[in-house]
Amino acid sequence: MRGWERAKFFVIRHRTGLAVWVLAIILLLTPLVVNNPYNLGILNLIGLYVIVVLGLNLFIGYAGQISLGHAAFFGLGAYGSAVLTAGYNFPAWPAMGLTAAVLALVALALGVPTLRLSGHYLAMATLGFNYVVHGVFVQWDAVTGGPAGLSGVPPLSILGFAFNSDIKFHYLVWTCALAALTLCLNLVRSGVGRGLAALAQDEVAAATLGVNVQRDKVQVFVLSAVFASVAGSLYAHYFGYVNPDGFSIFKSLDLVIMVVVGGMGSIWGTLFGVALITILPHFLEFFETYMDIIHGLILVVILLFLPQGFVSGLVDYFRMRVAKRRLKLGAVKGNTSL
Amino acid sequence: MRVSKNLLEISRLSKRFGGLPALSEVSFRAARGQVTALIGPNGAGKTTLLNCLSGVIKPDAGEILFDGANIAGMSAPRVARLGISRTFQNLRLFPRLSVLDNVLCGLTVQAGDSFLEALLRLPGLRNRERRLKLTALEALNTFGLADKAALPAGVLSYGDKKRVEMARAFVSQPVLTLLDEPVAGLNPEETAQIAGLIRQMRMYGKTMILVEHDMEMVMGVSDQVVVLDGGCRIAAGTPDEVRVNPLVLEAYLGRMSLTA
Numbered sequence: 001m002r003g004w005e006r007a008k009f010f011v012i013r014h015r016t017g018l019a020v021w022v023l024a025i026i027l028l029l030t031p032l033v034v035n036n037p038y039n040l041g042i043l044n045l046i047g048l049y050v051i052v053v054l055g056l057n058l059f060i061g062y063a064g065q066i067s068l069g070h071a072a073f074f075g076l077g078a079y080g081s082a083v084l085t086a087g088y089n090f091p092a093w094p095a096m097g098l099t100a101a102v103l104a105l106v107a108l109a110l111g112v113p114t115l116r117l118s119g120h121y122l123a124m125a126t127l128g129f130n131y132v133v134h135g136v137f138v139q140w141d142a143v144t145g146g147p148a149g150l151s152g153v154p155p156l157s158i159l160g161f162a163f164n165s166d167i168k169f170h171y172l173v174w175t176c177a178l179a180a181l182t183l184c185l186n187l188v189r190s191g192v193g194r195g196l197a198a199l200a201q202d203e204v205a206a207a208t209l210g211v212n213v214q215r216d217k218v219q220v221f222v223l224s225a226v227f228a229s230v231a232g233s234l235y236a237h238y239f240g241y242v243n244p245d246g247f248s249i250f251k252s253l254d255l256v257i258m259v260v261v262g263g264m265g266s267i268w269g270t271l272f273g274v275a276l277i278t279i280l281p282h283f284l285e286f287f288e289t290y291m292d293i294i295h296g297l298i299l300v301v302i303l304l305f306l307p308q309g310f311v312s313g314l315v316d317y318f319r320m321r322v323a324k325r326r327l328k329l330g331a332v333k334g335n336t337s338l
Numbered sequence: 339m340r341v342s343k344n345l346l347e348i349s350r351l352s353k354r355f356g357g358l359p360a361l362s363e364v365s366f367r368a369a370r371g372q373v374t375a376l377i378g379p380n381g382a383g384k385t386t387l388l389n390c391l392s393g394v395i396k397p398d399a400g401e402i403l404f405d406g407a408n409i410a411g412m413s414a415p416r417v418a419r420l421g422i423s424r425t426f427q428n429l430r431l432f433p434r435l436s437v438l439d440n441v442l443c444g445l446t447v448q449a450g451d452s453f454l455e456a457l458l459r460l461p462g463l464r465n466r467e468r469r470l471k472l473t474a475l476e477a478l479n480t481f482g483l484a485d486k487a488a489l490p491a492g493v494l495s496y497g498d499k500k501r502v503e504m505a506r507a508f509v510s511q512p513v514l515t516l517l518d519e520p521v522a523g524l525n526p527e528e529t530a531q532i533a534g535l536i537r538q539m540r541m542y543g544k545t546m547i548l549v550e551h552d553m554e555m556v557m558g559v560s561d562q563v564v565v566l567d568g569g570c571r572i573a574a575g576t577p578d579e580v581r582v583n584p585l586v587l588e589a590y591l592g593r594m595s596l597t598a
Contacts, residue, residue, distance in 0.1 A: 183457045183458075186456060186457055186458065186459035187453070187456050187457050189459070189467075190449070190455075190456035190459065190463060190467065191442075191445070191446060191448075191449020191450055191451070191456070191467070191470070192449070192450075192451055192452070192453055192456040193456065194435070194439055194442055194443050194446070194449070195443070195446050195449075195451070197432065197434075197435060197439075198432050198435070198443045198446075201432040201433065201434060201435070202430050202431075202432060204394060204414075204430065205426065205430035205431075205432070206443070206446075207393075207394070207413070207414035207415055207418075208392050208393070208394065208414045208417075208418055208423070208424055209418055209423075209443050209444060209446045209447075209506070210415050210418035210419055210446040210447040211415060211443075211446055212415045212451060213415070216451075219453050223453070223457075308434075316434060316490075319490060320490060320492065320493055323489045323490055323493045324493050326489070327486075327489070327493060327494075327495075
């Protein structure tokens with residue numbers, strides 16, 4: 001009996017870590033079940049977007065700001081790696097690091113002036129940024145290859161082992177995605193994360209408690225740009241080519257919709273949001289044809305009825321209901337264990 | 339270094355909103371370990387003064403000496419780091435966070451603010467988080483909220499929310515705590531409870547500045563009362579002195595007794 005209690009205590013105490021491990025084991029085994037390249041390709045795409053949207057969700061859900069330009073960071077990550085490796089024979093991993101570092105500085109330069117102001121100035125700035133970046137991808141033929149894009153990006157490799165098939169890339173991208181997931185879960189369970197959650201709900205109160213509101217917002221924005229950049233680099237090496245199509249402002253909107261479906265500030269919900277929005281058009285032709293209309297509808301309906309986002313909105317709703325019931329029943333008396 | 343008896347010395351503090359003076363050259367001192375009450379009719383400038391003290395707004399002129407250093411115009415997070423905490427007239431809890439997390443937010447300064455350390459969840463941070471959680475649970479216990487620690491703060495009764503805010507303000511062992519109308523909207527029983535908590539905190543040696551309309555409560559817990567009217571200080575003294583001051587009676591208590 002004591003052993004059982006201790007096991008229970010262990011599970012409760014390490015529930016977050018255990019959940020990540022369970023997910024890792026499931027993903028380790030999925031290629032046994034999902035073995036056709038088409039489905040595996042979709043799963044890889046989900047892994048890529050999970051990395052981008054985790055960062056974006058921290059920014060929207062915790063800093064309480066909107067970025068409408070994350071497809072630009074994603075695209076710049078992809079083009080950075082593609083240009084450096086295919087065009088200049090740069091080694092792949094340093095190219096990825098260099099691109100991410102440069103984009104961190106770009107995010108800093110965008111974020112510092114705009115996040116100082118109250119209101120959604122950053123939303124406008126990032127929208128413009130995305131527009132300009134997409135324009136550069138299309139127009140600057142000499143470097144970006146114009147509308148046709150760049151090809152010949154080599155696959156990533158570690159010590160001579162190349163991630164050059166769907167199944168090999170599956171393990172690479174999901175290792176990165178789980179690393180990103182772990183970093184995000186760590187952040188939100190720390191004092192810094194509580195400060196961010198506080199500032200998203202009430203900036204004045206957060207500031208009087210010692211939260212450095214401006215600095216924290218900028219740091220989360222930079223972090224999300226780095227995540228998007230790394231995901232972009234992985235994307236370029238996976239497909240072997242890049243073109244401007246996937247990095248327009250409409251892609252940025254899709255990323256925001258993924259956040260909204262997953263729920264603002266919900267790390268686990270992000271997995272659901274990305275998976276749903278990525279899978280829909282692949283399985284229902286109807287969705288592919290009317291994708292933009294459907295995405296718009298999803299966004300409007302969720303924001304009307306569950307402004308916190310779909311998954312976390314539902315979770316919050318039930319959490320509040322359960323808590324109110326317990327308060328009414330007086331059941332909380334005597335429950336001091338935590 | 340000489341330790342002054344006064345923790346806080348405010349001199350000639352002024353603030354205007356547009357053309358309207360909200361504070362005009364207000365001066366007073368708050369002694370260590372004492373409760374200084376700020377009273378005055380609505381619009382007297384009490385909350386503006388607290389906002390200047392906590393860095394929420396910047397005063398136009400004047401000095402705020404806290405422990406000998408001028409903090410006028412400092413940002414709110416910097417003021418918090420010096421050990422000044424506060425509550426708000428209209429509750430400012432984080433409704434979706436649990437009661438425990440709300441109180442843990444009061445320990446933001448102690449929790450550290452390194453992003454890198456938080457992302458990697460280094461062992462030092464784990465241990466610190468465990469210690470902070472214990473501190474927060476102790477505070478919840480002191481404020482009679484231990485059984486509600488896991489509930490989202492948004493579902494609590496108004497009286498409980500007021501106490502969560504006080505627990506959040508006191509959990510960090512602040513040097514000075516600003517309480518903005520802690521019993522507004524509470525029934526007599528809850529008011530007595532809060533008054534008891536304020537007396538308890540004073541016994542622990544806490545210095546507090548209390549803005550409040552409930553005269554009975556103010557007279558019961560304060561060492562010193564400062565009276566503001568129309569942004570000016572019109573009187574200061576012990577509760578008994580202020581009670582019989584004709585200026586105060588005219589500006590404030592007189593009006594109160596007519597309406598009450």
